[in-house]
Amino acid sequence: MGDKSYPGAMNDTEWLRLDRQICFSLHAASRAFNGVYRVLLKDLGLTYPQYLVMLVLWEQGDLPVKKLGEQLRLDSGTLSPLVKRLEGAGLVRRERSAADERSVLVRLTGEGAALRERALEVPRRIMSATGFDLAEIVDLRARLDQLTTALDAAAAAEARGAR
Amino acid sequence: MGDKSYPGAMNDTEWLRLDRQICFSLHAASRAFNGVYRVLLKDLGLTYPQYLVMLVLWEQGDLPVKKLGEQLRLDSGTLSPLVKRLEGAGLVRRERSAADERSVLVRLTGEGAALRERALEVPRRIMSATGFDLAEIVDLRARLDQLTTALDAAAAAEARGAR
DNA sequence: CACAATTAAGTTGCGCACAACTAAATGGGG
DNA sequence: CCCCATTTAGTTGTGCGCAACTTAATTGTG
Incomplete structure (x- = not known):
């Protein structure tokens, strides 16, 4: 490599530059998205990952931590403290399953379920923000x-x- | 899912579901990208954001922290400790500018410049990973x-x- | 010139992501 | 039946991202 004599041939410098551009674009887009949600979710008292958890619970009802993790591809190292914070905010309760004592069911409280109403405007505002x-x-x-x-x-x- | 009797008409439930899908897709893609880079960069002893900083330095030469932040849209709260870790790894030095004592110039060391050679294969491996x-x-x-x-x-x- | 506003870097605190680990419950094979 | 591998949560430690703040140098304005 290092030859640019025919199309499709890029030298090392060009490959690194392209990589910088791609890396940066995805990284920046992800953070920009996060930033817009952060502003919109501030009123609801939710972070972006907490909002993702609430969306899953609103859609699918009470779920064990394991299932939540599968849906969101997050492990217990991330979810355990996050769900505890949601519990601290009064939006969910955690209950050990009677059938399987290893499992912890995350249940929406009335307050957590009610928050959905206030979240309904978020998607459209996001959509309009994207253009x-x-x-x-x-x-x-x-x-x-x-x-x-x-x-x-x-x-x-x-x-x-x-x- | 629900009524799709005419285009553009979605009820609240569908909007929330769509938002969950979008949020999740971008979030997951960003983390997946990060994960692939993490594996590839392990050999180089770099994290993904550290790699971004090194890419900019390899491409543009020594830069003050301010300029680095503009390129990467990162503030000093993120960059200061990151650059310190790069300095700890022997890849860069930090030098107070003589002209403006507020400014800190980030300079590649010989080791930092040499690391570029080992990074050259990364972009193509990433490209092939994306399919x-x-x-x-x-x-x-x-x-x-x-x-x-x-x-x-x-x-x-x-x-x-x-x- | 003096002094307020601005700028650059750094620090602190919080939450997330992930690796590596622990603890406890479950289930299957000898 | 007992032991051991597996499963589920949780904990710990590191690094990133960002808001809010501090410190120090510079700039601008009266």
Whole structure:
């Protein structure tokens, strides 16, 4: 490499520059998204990851921590303290399952369920903040999911290789 | 899911579900990307944000912390400890500017400059991990940048409105 | 020139992500 | 039946991101 005599051939410097651009774009987009949600969610007293947890609970009802983690691809190291903070805010309760004492069920309180009403305006405000229309959003989401699937597979393969 | 009798009509439940999907997709993609880089960068002893800083330094040479922050949209609260860790690893030195004693110049050491050689294979391995071709990557990057610009503008407008 | 406003870097505190680990309950194989 | 591998939560430690604050140097304005 290091030849730019024909199209598609990039030298080292160009590859690194492109990588910087890609890295930065995704990193910046993620933080920008986070920033807009942070502003909108401030009124609700939620952080962005807490909002994600509440969205899942509003949609699917009470869930054990394990299931929450599967939905959001987060482990107990992240979820345990997060759910405790939601409990501290009075939005959920945690209950040991009687059937399986290892499992902890996260239940919405009345207050937590009621918060949904105040969250209803968030999605539309986000949508308008992006300046994208519905089709573009859906398309972007599809690409991102495709990317995530590929990256997860590659990371798994890499981990296997390093073993 | 629900009524899709005419386009553009979604009820609250569907909006929340869509928002969960979008939030999650971007959040997950960002973390998946981070995860792949984490694996690849482990050999280099760099984290993903540290790699971003090194990419900028390799490309643009020694820079004051301020300029680094502008390039990466990171403030001193994030950069100061990060650069200190890079200094601890022997990759950069920090030097107070003689001309302006407020400013701190971040300079690559020989070791830091040499690390670039070992980083050259990273971009192509990332590219192959995504399963996307160059055109798709470049297109995705353009969309993400567009998104970031819109979101930053919206956040700024929101902040002005709240003041 | 004096002094207030601005600027650059750093510090503190909080929450998230993740790796590595512990503790306790469960379930399966000898 | 007992032991051990597995499963589920939780804890600890590190680094990042960001808000709010501090410190020190510089700039600008009367």
